[in-house]
Amino acid sequence: MQAAAARRAFSSLASKIHPQLPLTPRESQQLLNLLTTSFRSHLDREYPAGPSEAPPPSTTTQIVKVEQPRRLPSSYDSASEHIDSILSNPLFARNPSWRGSDSAAANALKDPLAWFLDQAAIGTADISKATLCLDVLQTSQNKPKGRRSSLSNKDGRPASMIAEWLRTSGEETSKDFLISLPVTKGAPRRSLVNRLVPLLLAEGNHAPLWRWYAYEPEEDGILSQAQISPFKCQLLKEMINAARTRDEAFAIFQQAFQLAEAGKRSAYVNSLQVAGARLVDMIVADPQVQCTPELYERFALSTNGWLFAWKPVVQAMLCLCHPTQSDPQPGLKIIKNPDSFLASTHSKPSRQRFFVRMCLGTAQQLLKEEKFAEAQIAMQFTKEHFADLVLIKYHSSSPHHITRGVSEKNKTREEKKNIALLDGLLAT
Template identity: 25%
Template sequence: MRSSGVVQSLKSWASKLHPQLPLNAKESQRLLTALTSSFRQQLDQAHPIRSARKEEKPTKKEQAVPNIGHRDLHASSADSADRHLTSILTNPLLAKSYGTTKPIRDYAAAQESFLREPFQDTVTLLEEYQEHGAATVPIAALCLEKYISQLDMLSDPDRAKVVSERQAGARTLRWLWKSGLHDSEAFVDDTRLADVLLPCLVEEDHEDIVWKWLVQDIRLGPQDDSHYDILRKKKLYWYRWKGRLLRSMISAILDQQCRPTKSCDAALDAIFRAESVQANISLVPTMVILKKVFRDRTNPFRYTDCAKFDRFLRMGTAGGGDNIYAVHWMATLKQYHPTQPSGQPYLDMIREMLSEHRSVHDFSDVFLTQMRTTKHDTARREFYTRLLRTAALLEVEGLHSDAKWIASLASEWYPEWDPWTEHNLQRERRSLSNWDSVRTDGRSLSNQEPEESKATHQPVPFPTFV
């Protein structure tokens, strides 16, 4: 007995020094085979299978009736049990393989949960994960994506009711702040969660919470000055989260408030407010989004206030002076003015760049070379389209000789599309019809209230609500 106790102590001590390693693939297969054989053997002992009867020639009566014997039933049960055991032992969610981390397994489990119950309260699932310390930014993004897909299947009244009752955006933001992940790189540098969280907050009328969040002085990244030699660069990196939040919020405002009214006024008011608060909010990501939506040939925001549009133009050229990039910004957007699109500014820019007396300090040479010789297909298509748009607008303005000259430049600089230049020019001419008589039905549409007003919510203070 004493010898046995000593041996057991040595084994226990050795196991602490050298813990048992995970099974390799060969050992796992042996264990699976042994368990399957043992399970099948115990099943056969509990339900013995009778010996097969000697084959006899069946009578006509027996041939007419299918013979489902006791042996067939047990054989089927054994096969079913075999498949069931194999599925359990080989389930990837239960596997503990190398390179598979716990967050990845938790995310896979969340996906499987939505497959089983696609209409569950998704944020409740996030809160359950939080109780077990397993909630992550990717899981939160997944939950809100599923929540939005659920909303998209509802009628407008049902959607408003669900949004008011669940408050998924506010609950997710509360979790984000309580968990301390609001200033983590997992949230800031992967905008997947922000792109679904901000639309929820906007739909729940919690924009004020976002503005209070945006003015918080939260710096992300290294705080020492050795990494950057310019303060502006440091601030852009520290406060990059603000520009990304603003972009996501204004994208949501465009979809939810601007498209139904065919006016960008609400989105422009938001970016003007961000400009005025002076809280190190980068406006560039949002300005790129707005520039893109204004350049839609269908003119979906034709009721945008002209004064606000002109102010947005000045934002893009502020501090640029005669810099060619600021001039190009203004000339491009002038082509899509809500009521008075014009090709004259772009024509003037081209003439200035080709002039012998152009300024040598505004990067005209660099920009012209890039415009004519770039190999990037998207950039070439962009410059080509700008020239054709200019030609179409100049025709409308009665400058036919200038229009022909600009169209010839498009064919000369971009010969790969020369055979289709006339066809593409005709398309630009047709698109200009979207700007004709856009004010004939008045501007009352942008000031109308929706048929069903949004549900009112109790104000949620920030950041105390978290």
């Protein structure tokens, strides 16, 4: 009996010290007011505001108007700002519409954003659930209009909401967010940042992207610069891919380049090389896309900071693709003195194709300018050093050659164009 009475007494005392949740709205407000008052009192006690300067007492009866000095910022104001930032977190700012376990994820199909915000409100949100939310939203947008999922509170900014959760929860500096799992079999796994980048750009919210790109891990922290370097590369490349215009892509790259110049860290240089190569590929693939010449020239000039031995070839290609003033002379100069590039060109197939394309582009531009002798030099050089790419050997007696599929025809289409250009130039 005594033991049972003791247990009841202990249970009663424990319930008073730590009442069971969930609390009623009134109890929750009382608890919040108590925590707020206690926190402010503690902060004022530990960090009191500086004493106000009072004017010296006057020795005359004349009333002198003295300007009061500006009051120093109080710890009360700092506490208020801190509490406001805490209360803006979905954990406090949102009253969840359901309190379920992971089995409640079926609600994500109906309203994925509301489901995720509820998960954040009850403290169970994580990177995988944020990824699931965006996946369901993207899948829903591809469905017919009548079958799409709804957005909570008629808000069309789900990426911004998830980015804010990443910031307030501290997940944006976590290993789960910054380091992608290694790719095994099958297609590469798209990380959360891959999904967020195009949505944030579409929503006009660039701030989270640059905050993530500029993040520097602590020297004694869990992550190192080398570990987050792939994240920066992936992030900047996705920003270039998701840019809605060529000018926007140039502006994004220029801002990253300025951060790299200020930081002088290898993580930035690596990301510039990856994103810069992607931007160069986009320019070469479609040089007719409209852009501002000044932004184009600024990007071309930036190659001095992130390209090394291969820089002259890339710059020659950019001169050929200039939106208003195509210049073949840098390419022709390389063709006349190619020794320093041929070795590295033949060692990498991608560089070899890029180099051949630069040579062919140089010849075409020279032909447009009616500089036939120089154009023939460029084509003769290409035929001599890259015959396997610009010449096609036909074997009419082979039945296999007759039955080639469409893919094989597509593969040689570019080579046939090169042959036609060769024949025309050599004839002149």
